[in-house]
Amino acid sequence: xxxxxxxxxxxxxxxxxYGIVSQKNLFKQLISLSxxxxxxNIFIVALGYVQGGxxxxxxxxxxxxxxxxxLPQALVLTAIVIGVGTLALGSILLIHIDEKYGSLDPDxxxxxxxxxx
Amino acid sequence: xxxxxxxxxxxxxxxxxxxxxxxxxxxxFVALFNLVCLFFFMQPEQILEIGKWPAAYGIVLVLDSVSxxxxxxxxxxxxxxxxxxxxxxxxxxxxxxxxxxxxxxILTGDFFNSFVFLEIISVIAYIVAAHKDNALGAFKYLIFGxxxxxxYLIGAVSVYIxxxxxxxxxxxxxxxxxxxxxxxxxxxxxxxxELKVLPLGLWAxxxxxxxxxxxxxxxxxxxxxxxxxxxxxxxxxxxxxxxPELVGILAMVSIIFAELGALKQKNLGRALSFATIxxxxxxxxxxxxxETEVVSAxxxxxxxxxxxxxxxxxxxxxxxxxxFKSNKTAGIAFTFASLSVxxxxxxxxxxxxxxxxxxLFQVDSYALPAVxxxxxxIEAGYLIRWNIExxxxxxxxxxxxxxxxxxxxxxxxxxxxxxxxxxxxxxxVTLILALTLVxxxxxxxxxxxxxxxxxxxxxxxxxxxxxxxxxxx
Amino acid sequence: xxxxxxxxxxxxxxxFLIAQFLPIIPDFGNADMFLRVSFDIISKSTTxxxxxxxxxxxxxxxxxxxxxxxxxxxxxxxxxxxxxVTVLFCAAIGVGILASVLKPKxxxxxxxxRVLRISTGIIFPLILLFGVYIFIHGxxxxxxxxxxxxxxxxxxxxxxxxxxxxxxxPVAKHIEQVAGAGYVVIGLMGLAIGGVFxxxxxxxxxxxxxxxxxxxxxxxxxxxxxxxxxxxxxxxDLREG
Numbered sequence: 109x110x111x112x113x114x115x116x117x118x119x120x121x122x123x124x125x126y127g128i129v130s131q132k133n134l135f136k137q138l139i140s141l142s143x144x145x146x147x148x149n150i151f152i153v154a155l156g157y158v159q160g161g162x163x164x165x166x167x168x169x170x171x172x173x174x175x176x177x178x179l180p181q182a183l184v185l186t187a188i189v190i191g192v193g194t195l196a197l198g199s200i201l202l203i204h205i206d207e208k209y210g211s212l213d214p215d216x217x218x219x220x221x222x223x224x225x
Numbered sequence: 226x227x228x229x230x231x232x233x234x235x236x237x238x239x240x241x242x243x244x245x246x247x248x249x250x251x252x253x254f255v256a257l258f259n260l261v262c263l264f265f266f267m268q269p270e271q272i273l274e275i276g277k278w279p280a281a282y283g284i285v286l287v288l289d290s291v292s293x294x295x296x297x298x299x300x301x302x303x304x305x306x307x308x309x310x311x312x313x314x315x316x317x318x319x320x321x322x323x324x325x326x327x328x329x330x331i332l333t334g335d336f337f338n339s340f341v342f343l344e345i346i347s348v349i350a351y352i353v354a355a356h357k358d359n360a361l362g363a364f365k366y367l368i369f370g371x372x373x374x375x376x377y378l379i380g381a382v383s384v385y386i387x388x389x390x391x392x393x394x395x396x397x398x399x400x401x402x403x404x405x406x407x408x409x410x411x412x413x414x415x416x417x418x419e420l421k422v423l424p425l426g427l428w429a430x431x432x433x434x435x436x437x438x439x440x441x442x443x444x445x446x447x448x449x450x451x452x453x454x455x456x457x458x459x460x461x462x463x464x465x466x467x468x469p470e471l472v473g474i475l476a477m478v479s480i481i482f483a484e485l486g487a488l489k490q491k492n493l494g495r496a497l498s499f500a501t502i503x504x505x506x507x508x509x510x511x512x513x514x515x516e517t518e519v520v521s522a523x524x525x526x527x528x529x530x531x532x533x534x535x536x537x538x539x540x541x542x543x544x545x546x547x548x549f550k551s552n553k554t555a556g557i558a559f560t561f562a563s564l565s566v567x568x569x570x571x572x573x574x575x576x577x578x579x580x581x582x583x584x585l586f587q588v589d590s591y592a593l594p595a596v597x598x599x600x601x602x603i604e605a606g607y608l609i610r611w612n613i614e615x616x617x618x619x620x621x622x623x624x625x626x627x628x629x630x631x632x633x634x635x636x637x638x639x640x641x642x643x644x645x646x647x648x649x650x651x652x653x654v655t656l657i658l659a660l661t662l663v664x665x666x667x668x669x670x671x672x673x674x675x676x677x678x679x680x681x682x683x684x685x686x687x688x689x690x691x692x693x694x695x696x697x698x
Numbered sequence: 699x700x701x702x703x704x705x706x707x708x709x710x711x712x713x714f715l716i717a718q719f720l721p722i723i724p725d726f727g728n729a730d731m732f733l734r735v736s737f738d739i740i741s742k743s744t745t746x747x748x749x750x751x752x753x754x755x756x757x758x759x760x761x762x763x764x765x766x767x768x769x770x771x772x773x774x775x776x777x778x779x780x781x782x783v784t785v786l787f788c789a790a791i792g793v794g795i796l797a798s799v800l801k802p803k804x805x806x807x808x809x810x811x812r813v814l815r816i817s818t819g820i821i822f823p824l825i826l827l828f829g830v831y832i833f834i835h836g837x838x839x840x841x842x843x844x845x846x847x848x849x850x851x852x853x854x855x856x857x858x859x860x861x862x863x864x865x866x867x868p869v870a871k872h873i874e875q876v877a878g879a880g881y882v883v884i885g886l887m888g889l890a891i892g893g894v895f896x897x898x899x900x901x902x903x904x905x906x907x908x909x910x911x912x913x914x915x916x917x918x919x920x921x922x923x924x925x926x927x928x929x930x931x932x933x934x935d936l937r938e939g
Contacts, residue, residue: 145371201351410714
C-alpha cells in the first residue's frame, strides 16, 4: 500500500498513452503528452523520498542534514523546463495547423488537403 | 579544453540573437573552428570533469577513440551543410545550437546530460521540421519525440536509482541482473523513435519531405549520426542490447516495409525519406548483431548512407520539379549518389554492402543478408526510375509549371531563382561529396580502417571505464 | 477500433510498468541514501572527507548553498542547467520563427476592465519584486532562477491581459542575449581561472548567508532574467505574431 504513489503515476502514464492513441483531436494529443510529462515528474520525485526526511535545505529549522534525496528533485526541475519548451512549441504548431486547414481534426484536415492538392 | 566544442557554438548562438542573419554567417566559422580544434589541439583518450567535480558526482565529457571519429564526421557534415543549405530567418542560430548539442551528445559521459542534449536536439528538430509550412508533420514528430524523450528520462532516472550515480561508466555497477534489461527497454523505445525504425518512425516521411534544403540533412544526417553513436555507446559499450533478435527482426521488417513504401511514392522527397528509413534500419539491424566485423561494416554502411542521402536530399530540395538538363553538375552528383546507395561497384556503397554481407556470412547470419539483397533490388528499381525521369524531363514545360506553382507561396523570389536554381555552394558541396564516394570506392581502406578501430573500441568496455577512473586532467 | 488499440497499447505498457518495472525499484520511502551520490552532495564532501554541515556555521566548503537542490542544479550539474536554458532558448526562438511566418496577422484581444487595469498597476511592481526575490534567494530558500523568471513572466502576462496595447519590446531579446552569453562567459571564466569549464571560482562563504555559494547566485540571477524574458516573449508571440 505504501507504493500507491507509484501506481498513481503509472496510471497517469497509462491515461496519457491511451489519450495519444485514442484521441483524434491534435490538441487532446498535446494535452495527453503533457499528462505523461507530469506523471513521470511525480514518479521521479517519489523515487527520492526517504521516510521522515525533510526538504533538502539547510535552514534555521533544519540546521543538520536529515533530508530526502535532492538529486531527483534537481532532475525534475530540468525535466519540467524541457516539458514547458515542448508544450510551447506544440501550441504554436497547432496554431499553424489551425490557420492552414481551419481544423485540428485529422479527418477534416485530410479533406482540406485533398481539396488543396 | 574539450568543453570548448560545446561552449563556443553556444556562445555564438546567444550572441547572434540581435540580427537574424548573424547566426548563418557564424556557422561555417564555428564548424571550422571545431574541426581545427579536433585535428590539432585535441587528441583522443582524455576526459574533462566539468566544474572539477569527480566523475560520479558531476558531469564528465569523454573524448576517446570512439567519439573522436564521430565528432570529426559530424562537424564536417555541419560545415558542408552550412555551405550548401539556404538558412533564412533565424535558422542559422538554431544550427549553431544544434552544433553544440550534437557535440555534447557525443562527448557526454552522463545519462541525464545526454537526455538534456537529446531534448535540445529534439526541440530544434521540431522547429526545423516545421520549415516550409510543414506544421502537421512537425506536430506528429513532436508527439512521437515527446514520448521517446520521456522514456529516456525514465531510463536515466532508473539508472540513478539502481547504480546511485548517473555516470555512464559507473552504471556497470548495477548488480541487480533483472534491472539492466528493463532499463534498456526504456532507452530502446527512444532509439527506435529517433532512429526511425518503422512502427515508431512513422513521423519521418512527413518531416523529411517538406522540401527544405536543410531539414532532411540536419535531421537525417547530422542528428542520425550522433544518435547512432549514442545507441552504440549505450547498447554495445555499457549495457547489452535487450533481446537483440527481436530488435533485429523489427529492423528487418522495417527495411522491407520502408523499401516498399519508397517504391510506391510519387514524390521524390517522400521516396528518399523511406529510403533513409531503410538505410538506418539496416544499420540498427547490423548493430544488433554484436560482432566486431559486423559493427564495423555497419558504421561503413552508415557513412555511405549518410553522405549519399546528404547529396540526394540537398539536390532534390533545390530541384523542385525540374530535371537535370540545364544543370549537369547536379545531375552527375545525384546519379553518383544513387548508384552508391544501390551499391554499384566503384562506389563506396559497394564496399559498404560487401563488407556487411561478408561479415554477416562469417557469423552465420543469413536472414539479414537476404533482406538486404531484396532491399537492393527494390532500391535499384526506384532510384534508377527517378534518375531516368529527372534526366529526360522536358525542361521548358516543367519550369513554367514550377514557376506557376510557387507563385502563391514565395512569389517573385522563386522566379528569380529559376536561372540558377541550385546555388553555387550546394553544387560544390554535392560534387565534392560525390567525388568522395568515388574515391572511397577505390580506396575503401581509408574508412574501413577507421570503422574497424571504432568497432574494436566500442565493443570493449574496459578502456572506457579505465579512462573515467583515471580522472580528469 | 481506435479505442481498442489505445486500450491495448496502454494496457501492455501498464503491465510492463507494474509487473516488470515496479519490482526493481525500491519501495516508497525506503530509498537507500548511502548508496547514492546525493549522500555526499548533501554533506558537501565530494572532494574531501565526510563532514557535518551546519547552518550558519560551516565555512568555505566546496559548495556554499544552503539549498541542496540549488547546489546540484547550479553547481554540481551546472552543465545540465546550461542545456536546460538552451532548450528554453530554442523553444523561444522556434515560437518566434513560427509566429512570424503566420500569414494573416492575428491577435488575441481581451476585454479590458477598469478594475483589472488599475489593480495591475499596483500589483505588477510587487510581482516583479517577488520574482527578483525568488531568484536572488535561490541558494537559500526554495526557488531559484526558473521559478523567479516564471513569476516575472506571469506579471508580464497580467499586463497583457489588462491592456491590449501592451507589447513585449525587443529589449526582451537583448536581455536574453546578455544573460545567455553571460552564463557561457561565467563558464569560460571558470576555464580561464580554474582550468575547468563551469568551475566555481569565487569563495563559497558561510552556508546560509546571502553572500555565499560562489558563482551560484550570479548564475541564478542570469537564469532568472533569461527565463523571464524568454517566457514573456513566448507568451507574447503566441498571442500575436
